[in-house]
Amino acid sequence: MNGTTLEALDAMRSALRGPVVGPQDPEYRRARTVHNAMIDRRPAAVVRCADAADVMAAIGFVRDAGLTLAVRGGGHSGAGLCLVDDGVTVDLSPMRWTHVDPGARKATVGGGTTLGDLDHATHAFGLATPSGILSSTGIGGLTLGGGHGYLTRKYGLTIDNLLAADVVLADGTSVRADSTTHPDLFWALRGGGGNFGVVTSFTFRLHPVDTVGVAITVWPVDRIHDVLRWYRDFLPQAPEDLNGFFAALTVPPGPPFPEEIHGQKMCGVVWCWTGDPELLETTLQPVEDPGRPAFHFMAPMPYTALQAMFDELLPPGLQWYWRGNFFDRITDAAIDVHAKYAENLPTALSTTHLYPVDAAAHRLGPDDTAWAYRDAVWSGVIAGIDPDPDNAGQLRQWCVDYWEELHPHSMGGTYVNFIGAGETPDRIRATYRDHYDRLAAIKRTYDPHNFFHANQNIQPAPAA
Template sequence: MKAADALREGFRGQVVVPGDAGYDAARAVWNGAIDRRPEVIARCTGTADVLRAVTVAREHGLLTAVRGGGHNIAGLAVCDGGMVIDLSAMRGVRVDPQRRIARAQPGTTWGGFDHETQAFRLATPGGLMSSTGIAGFTLGGGFGWLSRAYGLACDNLLEADVVTAEGRVVTASAATHPDLFWGLRGGGGNFGVVTTFTYRLHRIGPAVLCGGLFFPAEHLAATVRAVRDLMADAPDELFASCIFGRAPAAPFLPAGWHGRPVVRVGVCWAGRADRGREVVAPLRALPHLVADAVQTRPYTVWQQMLDPGWGPGAHNYWKSEYLSVLDDAAIDTVAAHFATVTSPLSDVKLAFLGGAIARVGPEDTAYTHRAAPYLLNINSRWESGEPDPHVAWTRAFWNAMRPHSSGGVYVNFLGQEGPGRVLEAYGRAKYERLTALKDRWDPENFFRVNQNIPPSV
C-alpha cells in the first residue's frame, strides 16, 4: 500500500484500496463482464489531484487506467493490480451562452451536460444514451442524434486541458499544441488525461421532433430498405438509427407487443418540426407499423429514451464494423442472423451516418472512416451464465457482414480485440501519424490501458 500512502499526501479526493467498504462499487464499470481489482483507486476532485495521481503512479511503476463515465465496452476504465485515476466526481459544466461554448469536466455524462446547456437552448452532438460519459466518447470521435447536422463530438471540441504523462498541464487547441489537439480528436486516451473539454454549442431545443417507429421483426428487410432509401437523399438535419431487438414495455406500444422482436427506427430532426414531419412522413406511412412515437418532445427527454434496459451490471460483448454497402444481400444477412439471437437482452444497432460527419477533411482529425455511410454494432447482452453462445453468435454475425465492410471499426465500439483491430480503426497512414504523436507525448507508453497505439521504440 506504499502507493496509496504516498498518494494521500496532498490529495484532496478519496483514496480507495482493497478492503475498504466502497472498493467493490468503486471498481465496478458499466460492463458487468469486467471484473478487475486495482491496487488503488484515486477519486480525483480536480486537476491537482490528477497531477498527483499521475506522479505517484509513475514513481511506483503502476499500470494506470483512467476512468471518466466508465461506459467503455472493453472495460478500459479499470485495471488489475494498478491505479485507477477516477474522474467520475469531476462533473462541473459551465456554459457561456453568448459565445455558445461550454466547458465541462471529464466525469460529466451527456445527461448532465445536456441538462446545463439546454437551460440556454444549446447543445452539442452527444451520445445516443444520456448515461455515456463525455470524455471517452469525445476522444474516440463521438456520434449521436445531432451528428449529421453538426458533426461528431470531436469536431465540436475547441480546446482541451491535458495532464501529460510527464506530469505537465497543457492546453491543446488549433492554436496551441495543434498536433496534440489533432490526436485528441479520435485518438482515444493515448496522450494524456483531459481535465476540461471546451465545446462549440448549437441552437437546439428545448423541443425537437424525434421518436421511434416500431415494426415487426419479420418485416426487418423491407423496413431497413425503406430507411436506407430515404436516408440516401435526406437533409442533414435528419439522423436515423435502426435497432433490432425486443420491444420495451413502453406505454406507446400495444401491450401485446411488449417483449416481442421488433425493428425500432429512431429519428431525430435538428430543425423546424414542420419540415421534419414532411421528411419523415414516408417512414410513418410504411405498412405493418406497430407504433408511432414520433413527436416533439424535450431534447433532454429524447436523449434518455434508450437508457432503460442499458443500465450497468449486465454482461456485454460487442462487435462493430463500418459498412460501405447496405444492399439487399447485406440486409438479408442482418435479418437472418438477428433471427437466431441468443439472448432477449441483445440487440443490433445500425446507424446512418454521412452529412456533416463526412464533410470534415479526412486528415483534419484522428477520427477515420468519415466516408462510411453506415455503422453496424452487434450487441450481445446477458445477465448470467456461460458467455460462449452469445459470443459465438456475435462473431458469426460479424464475420458474415465483413464482406460489406468499409474496412474499419469505430474505436469507441471496439472490445479487447488486439492491435490489428486498432490498426483497422485508423488505417496505416493515420496510425503511423498517431505513433509519431505518441513518441512525442508519451514515449514510455504510460497511458496504455486503452485502445493502445504504442510508441515506436
C-alpha cells in the first residue's frame, strides 16, 4: 500500500462517522466477505458509510487518491462487483432504514436496505413493491439492474415503481433524480446499473399486497419437455395475479416436500397468486395437463414469508457462478437444451430459473427506461451453486456449457444483474441494445472519467 493510499485512508478515518476497515483490522475478513464465497478479493479498505455525507466525503478521498471505488449494498453481486483488489469499497450496509408513508403508498429506503427490511416495514400496512425472491438481497443493486420477482406480472419491474433516488455523483455532490429533476439520470438509473453514482436512498410506489396464495408444483425431471411446453403456453395467457417461475432443481430435504422425493431431480414452478384466495385452486387446475405432478402444494402465506422462503436454502458463503439470457419464447430446441442440463445438475443446489417479465412489465414503452427488453417474456438464469470450493471449476464449466448451448435460442441480451464474472463488454452492449449510446452520453454528463467502473460498465461517450 503506497503513501498516497495510506494518507487517503487516514484522512477518511478522521473525517467520516462510519469506520474505515483495513487489512490490519480484526473486522477486515468479515468486511470483505460477500454472499458469493467464490469471490476472494482484498480491497485496501472497506468504508462503512453511516450516511450520505460519509458517501460524499469517501468519494472525494478515493477520487483524489486515484483509487478504484466499488459499491456494496446487500453484497449479493454474483460477479463480486462490490469488491476490488487494492481499491476501496463504499459499504452502504449501515444505511438500512425504511420510512413508509401508507397514505401516499410510498416507501423511502436507505442505500443499504435489503428486500427483507423493506418487506417487513411495508407489510405492516398491507403494502409491497415488486422486488426479488431472496429477502437478503440488497434493494440497491437489484433496483439499478431492473428488478423482477413474484409481483412482476401484477405490478411490473422494481424500476417501474421507482419514484425518485438520491445520488452521490463522481464529483462528490448529491442530487435528487426523478421524472422532473435530472430526468436523464433518472432514466439511466432505471436499469443502467451502478454506472452513474452511489444511490443513497430510493423512493418506491407501493401496492396492496398482504397474504398471497403460494403454490409449488414439481414433476420428475424426465417430464421437462411436457412441462415446459405447457408452461410456455399457460402462463402468458394466465391472469396477471398469477406469477410462476420455472425451475430445474434437486428437491431439498425439508418441508414442504415429502421425504420420498428428497434428493430427486425435478422440474417445477413456484407460484404466487395476488388475486381472490378462493380462485387459486381453480386457476391452477391445469397443472395436471403436462402429467400428474409428483408434488403439488398450496397454502395462503404472508408475502414476507414467501420472500424469505429460500433464504435458509441459499445462505451466504456458498460458491456461485451464474449467467443469464432473455427469451421472448421457449422453443422446442431450447427445451432440448434445458432437458440435457437439468438431468445433469452438477450439485444439489445448482439450478436454472425462468422468471416471467411480461404482463404489467410490458405496459411501459421500450424507451421509457434503460431496461431494453420490454418485449422479453422470460428472464432466465443458470446458476451453479455448492458449499464446497473444490467444486467451483465444475460449477463454472456446467454453467458456461449450458449457457453456450442455450444462448442461440435467446434474444441476445440478459438481465444486467445476471452478467457473470469474465463476460465480455459485448454482452453489456447486447443487454442495452439501442439504449447503449444514450446511456453512454448520460455517463459522459455525470461521470465523464468513468470513476464508477467497478460494475457492468458503460464507457462514457467521447466528447462531442
